[in-house]
Amino acid sequence: MAKELKNYINGKWVVAENSGYLDVENPSTGETLGKVPLSTEAEAGRAVAAAKAAFKGWRDTPVAERAEYMYKMLAIMKENEEELSRTLTSEMGKSIPDARAEMKRTFQNIEAACSAPMLQQGYKMLGCARNIDGEVINLPIGVFVAISPFNFPAMTPFWFIPFAIVTGNTFILKPSELVPMTADLSAHLIEKIGLPAGVFNLVHGDKVAGNSFIENPDVAGVSFVGKSATCVEIAAKCAAHKKRYQAMGSAKNHLVVMPDYVQMDELIRNMSTSCFGCAGQRCMASSAIVAVGDEMYEKVSTRFVEDAKNFITANPLDPKYANEPLLTGPVITAQAKDFIHKMIETGVKEGATLALDGRGIEVPGCEKGHFIGPTVFTDVKPGMEIHKTEIFGPVVVILKVDTLDEAIKIINEHQYSNACSIYTQNGYYARKFKLEVEPGMVGINVGIPAPVPFLPFGGSKYSMICDIKMQGQEAFRFYTHDRVVIERYWTED
Amino acid sequence: MAKELKNYINGKWVVAENSGYLDVENPSTGETLGKVPLSTEAEAGRAVAAAKAAFKGWRDTPVAERAEYMYKMLAIMKENEEELSRTLTSEMGKSIPDARAEMKRTFQNIEAACSAPMLQQGYKMLGCARNIDGEVINLPIGVFVAISPFNFPAMTPFWFIPFAIVTGNTFILKPSELVPMTADLSAHLIEKIGLPAGVFNLVHGDKVAGNSFIENPDVAGVSFVGKSATCVEIAAKCAAHKKRYQAMGSAKNHLVVMPDYVQMDELIRNMSTSCFGCAGQRCMASSAIVAVGDEMYEKVSTRFVEDAKNFITANPLDPKYANEPLLTGPVITAQAKDFIHKMIETGVKEGATLALDGRGIEVPGCEKGHFIGPTVFTDVKPGMEIHKTEIFGPVVVILKVDTLDEAIKIINEHQYSNACSIYTQNGYYARKFKLEVEPGMVGINVGIPAPVPFLPFGGSKYSMICDIKMQGQEAFRFYTHDRVVIERYWTED
Amino acid sequence: MAKELKNYINGKWVVAENSGYLDVENPSTGETLGKVPLSTEAEAGRAVAAAKAAFKGWRDTPVAERAEYMYKMLAIMKENEEELSRTLTSEMGKSIPDARAEMKRTFQNIEAACSAPMLQQGYKMLGCARNIDGEVINLPIGVFVAISPFNFPAMTPFWFIPFAIVTGNTFILKPSELVPMTADLSAHLIEKIGLPAGVFNLVHGDKVAGNSFIENPDVAGVSFVGKSATCVEIAAKCAAHKKRYQAMGSAKNHLVVMPDYVQMDELIRNMSTSCFGCAGQRCMASSAIVAVGDEMYEKVSTRFVEDAKNFITANPLDPKYANEPLLTGPVITAQAKDFIHKMIETGVKEGATLALDGRGIEVPGCEKGHFIGPTVFTDVKPGMEIHKTEIFGPVVVILKVDTLDEAIKIINEHQYSNACSIYTQNGYYARKFKLEVEPGMVGINVGIPAPVPFLPFGGSKYSMICDIKMQGQEAFRFYTHDRVVIERYWTED
């Protein structure tokens, strides 16, 4: 029988007070991997209470000592890379090479947090006025919560865990109920590094637990990654509850190809792995290609469709494909598959040309899997639903424009504003593009312009409903308050 | 007849489309200083449209050129310091020395913005991966609005104007309808520096205009200073409208006196000017004194009440008092005076000792003025309304505790968390205090721990409903987006 | 009779104790503009004593007050821009448009120093160990001296004056004895801003005064700009005398033209103004063009020589040429002219082709002027003297290579390593170039890659014999010591 996952609260594994268990499904096979409890508000409250109780002692631990735990966390996660990779693949469906790439980013987030003794430093102004000095001290704030999404089961929790903890806060993870096994494994590894009880906690559940954190006055801040509409709701609720928040939302990432580009092999492969890797379920996946000029449009359309056919739609745990980079696994759920099918039908109805249809693919032995193969629409116009909507599947739309200005306009007028890239060898185009587009992450000849964890990560406008990005210096800012101290001593008495 | 103020939109002074005019009152004399229009939503929208149209050109102006305008702004504001001081005093009621101090901070905010060419710089990471570089560029975002309060008619607008503009955004000021004359004068001075039309705009009005800015999709961000409850509302609304925001709220700033302190003359005067200057209407004013130990409580209570009697309650424009630092002017409105009277009555009912009663003071020739003299309650307990409420008048409560820990507890359990100070010569107490209290601004032997504009300004918890503070480096952060660019060139083709 | 210049020591203009006076010559006309005293060691010592005495009071003046003087300095310098421009042109010989460009950079250096309250801030680490905090405070050090060169009579002193002073040090300028009139005028303007006596001092003289500063134990640091060989001497002497130093030396700045470049008009003009402006006497002037490929070499050689003929060799104060950008004025002295002539002869002897010969130009009415017109050598090889030597005149050598790698090799093997530029539209070439060349300043499509004062300025290797550059953040570093303070309080006693 499938294992019932527990919560990790105050240094102990506990059976969750819950409103039921959900089956955790392998999206390739339909097999049940485990059972995840839907924790109640009371259960969530216990985690908050534990984290709150642990705060003062942890805050007062010197930052270099707190960082020691991060070195241990890094070591134990690295030692278990393969098991983590297989676990996340089994419940999420991405390829093993993708899972390993995810683990690398996970490690680098912990590494960035290891820099805390160098980065969690305030500043000091002598002589604000005669005999008066000022200083800014970066202090931890209290209990933080992250509500993480399904598409990077290992990495997204670690956008938060190491930074929150190393800065002196205490922390609760509520992972996506669709991929709780990786979080469970990660928490078991974290358990071994010996953090004081209550510093790190894991609470499984759905929106009930999630919302209860947002409404709990003892929670100082919440991070969320998900749909833009939910981001806005959560942001407004956090503001109303006087909390810090980060809310990273939906995306429609455009790739612009300039007519000067000649490295066609690199170009096409760079684009196709961005579009079809992870079955298009990366928030940094590209899903719209904008070719500038008739000639480039023809060339890109033709070759992109050809290259898409090189992708294998298969169970990523099939030993045959253990090192296969061109693998498109299943999408996360049957509902997701239905939605994508519906969007493909919409595209056809809207008059786009379905140049490659990924529906109806059968993966032998995986009849219950949620597979869709690479799908490409050409002749797409900016007004169409398939261009406006985040499909979150291996579905790509290709648009044609005449000029770079038009391409930029399409990007800036799109409701989502996460990332975009240009392919060009020309320095003028590259500079114009990076300055004039509005998304928060911009690539030049890079299909997935996801910043390494030593740089900030985040979109703009409707794709990021908050002010402070994730990763890098920004993560340190989110998790600390800049207290200003003004000091004077008149005389020696 | 009193002058009807105009709006300044797109480089022109225009008669506001309005729903009526309010009289601007001199709170010392009741005289009408001018008439302020209550701009309509359509009028506000025109300002937004103008600012939006001006954005691209202004954004593309090199930062050093934008900074040149700040040097001019600084020069023209300094040249008109006396007129600005008198204007703000006439409509707000603070003393002329206080007004000059306010002007000094105003100038320093502009100076901090002059640093833009040095501070609006992003960063650069070579080798994110082999042959891939990353950079973070700090870009302006669009149209920003500030909704400023009545208590610092000159300075609070300049917490925003210079930083918003120098970073390349365009800007709209909606000043408090109680003190629009200073904003009008400031805008006339700004007009002379020759900014491109639409970069700076002034729209008079009340909540109608304020809210319309928050709801306008072309506004990128809003700054607000006012009551905490309004801050929460505005923050939630801004989040729901996908905007950046800053919202600085209410305060109850505590001064803790440790038993070791012996410089009693400096102590008492430092506290009384903090409490009674500006009639207690500074957000950084102290209004609660916490004495540690019986002996210090007795000494502080007695001497503080004595010193309070040295304050003159008078019309600040009375030439006799042009350089009088110990002047308590009127509170801003008749309603404010009523509220304060009611709070004094509440204090008496709650059982606090009214050691000095500032009610009933008559200022000859100023019968219509809203005067209240210094008022002191002793024997105050943490549960009382007069301790929980932000009275925003010259009313001080004095509490006694036995230990520093108790004093810190009172501060941290108070709903507001703006600023606080300790008086001690002892390094241990000073360090413990600054690390353990929760307000965002902390003083050591400083009655008003207001950071100079080269450092951040802002409270915490219910006193600051946002993540990014004002002034200093933080102001540059609020007004820019950190876009990340990831760049690669494969080959020379 | 020509005016005898005075020294400015301790707030007073004094007749220098001197070993004689030198005539200051207008290099266009030979006319004597003034007489500059060669101050003795004793005189220099008096300036040091005055600066030392002023140090403590100035150091303890709050940084924002010190910055107020910079705002005044900026204003008074701007008001006198035209007189400064004409003065520097009269003694140095550059064109009036060049002089104005120099003034702009001068102003921006003062502006960068105005940022001191934001930039002269240290940092703070809480919890170095349990209950132990650390802080780094940026303190001024004492008396600084700058020994400035002739080619930027206004700007180079201001690479040092504002930064040294605003950070709280006291300062002595020893300007080049060839161009003391601009320094005299600048000092008279600085006098008017009312700095405390001894904070800024001016001492005229030659190497005698210069060396005496280096050997004076009360001087904390010395900045020097001049020939590389002198830099090395001065650096070693400063090290031996336990002083900070900056020493910026000689240059041979290369411009590389890639075959892909098509904007030939902009290219040629950009190169020619870099090479012939200021008669080639800028340390950032380009004097070596490296064309990649036969075709580009032919095109560049031909068109560059053509464009060189558009330059007018004339007296820059001739009213006809007040706004003439294509003007080549005189070189600084008769000796300089002789040296350049000798180098031209050398080039001919070495076998280079003298494609344009600027010798023998006569400027009517300026028979005593030191004029040389634009001079171009083609067919130049890396081994030649005219390529190895810094000629510091309007003499350009053009080399041909086959690949970018060859061009980079020529640059990196040259003894000087100040600046270089590439002309290309290709992002790959641009990145390769900026990463692989060794000079400290690199341009991409920029003939004079001189950083604005908000960025650091300085070469590398034999062109900069020190660790800390000038301008921007680096200037703040040079003029402050980072003291570390480690603090603990055990108990409340």
Add this chain to the structure above:
Amino acid sequence: MAKELKNYINGKWVVAENSGYLDVENPSTGETLGKVPLSTEAEAGRAVAAAKAAFKGWRDTPVAERAEYMYKMLAIMKENEEELSRTLTSEMGKSIPDARAEMKRTFQNIEAACSAPMLQQGYKMLGCARNIDGEVINLPIGVFVAISPFNFPAMTPFWFIPFAIVTGNTFILKPSELVPMTADLSAHLIEKIGLPAGVFNLVHGDKVAGNSFIENPDVAGVSFVGKSATCVEIAAKCAAHKKRYQAMGSAKNHLVVMPDYVQMDELIRNMSTSCFGCAGQRCMASSAIVAVGDEMYEKVSTRFVEDAKNFITANPLDPKYANEPLLTGPVITAQAKDFIHKMIETGVKEGATLALDGRGIEVPGCEKGHFIGPTVFTDVKPGMEIHKTEIFGPVVVILKVDTLDEAIKIINEHQYSNACSIYTQNGYYARKFKLEVEPGMVGINVGIPAPVPFLPFGGSKYSMICDIKMQGQEAFRFYTHDRVVIERYWTED
């Protein structure tokens, strides 16, 4: 027979070309621990050539990959902590607890270097002028050498190794010939982390090798820790050879005790461990106590001498004392012992009172050891040789002054200016002290104000003959050159 140490060059252990071998002596027992080769100039040159050849490949390795090696270095050093501790103790003589403390600092230096991906980032200025951007990129420079001293055999090499390497430079260590065993062990551990050949090299030797590095044109920079007079020589030589350098020199660290101080137990023990730990051979050891006021002077003198008697003078490897913190081991050589004896005699002749005489102590079984017990002089005056000289042994001088100003004067007039501390509970004294003393490291109630590796480390004036300190951000600055790039693209062609 004692092992002959080898050099580690280009990834291989090689028998050094040498001018002879020196015996490495255990200073407690006189036993020979090994034989260290005195490498020739030719041998040193081979290491430089190897390091130079390795530079390009290492420089182009992404910083996060370079940092991976630092994580491995940290892990392997931690795993071998005990062996490293015993090795360093056996050749240097400090106590095992001291050796472990040294190892902790060693690890933290590696940790600080692990932060490279976050810290080795340049900056970026958009719009230096219209359409022109600037960026500052922090590039490695080439081959660096460190010449490390005997007193911290493990830590001082790691002030340099990890920072030099992680930033992309290649590196050569020349350890003190007195303590080469720890360096040998460290290099064997570093070997295991698999750095590319030539990135890290170890060359044993004396001044011959040291000087040859300074004179080698392929060495970009040299770090040295030793006597101030040698620092000045090395600095001048490096300047003359156009090299970067760091040179940290001698010290006489003062501890000032204010009359208000009452925690006498902590005070006395804090001072005595600072003075007698490591037999007074730490550069951060205190060796001069300045008591303010007669009463405090009496109290401190008496109690300090009493506490000194609690120290055990013994062989630190004696198992009895494995965890003994109050142990004074031998001084490093017979010559050092002779010098210290001579200084004690000098003190007696000068008229100071020899309150405790550490001469003549016998450690059973260690007759060949260089032991001197805690030695205290009272009635010392600032003019005396024992106050002016760095004795580098367990010899303390106690001085009396009447005021804090006098104490500060003594510190600031001393030739050395490394570190100093004050003991006071009074915030006014603490601030006055930290601002007015001149040494580079200042403690408040801290006997050894040695900054953690996340902060800079370095004295001032004659104690630090360079501009850039070690550790923290400064280490990153020393090992990188800030290249400025100015970029423009005119048009799309």
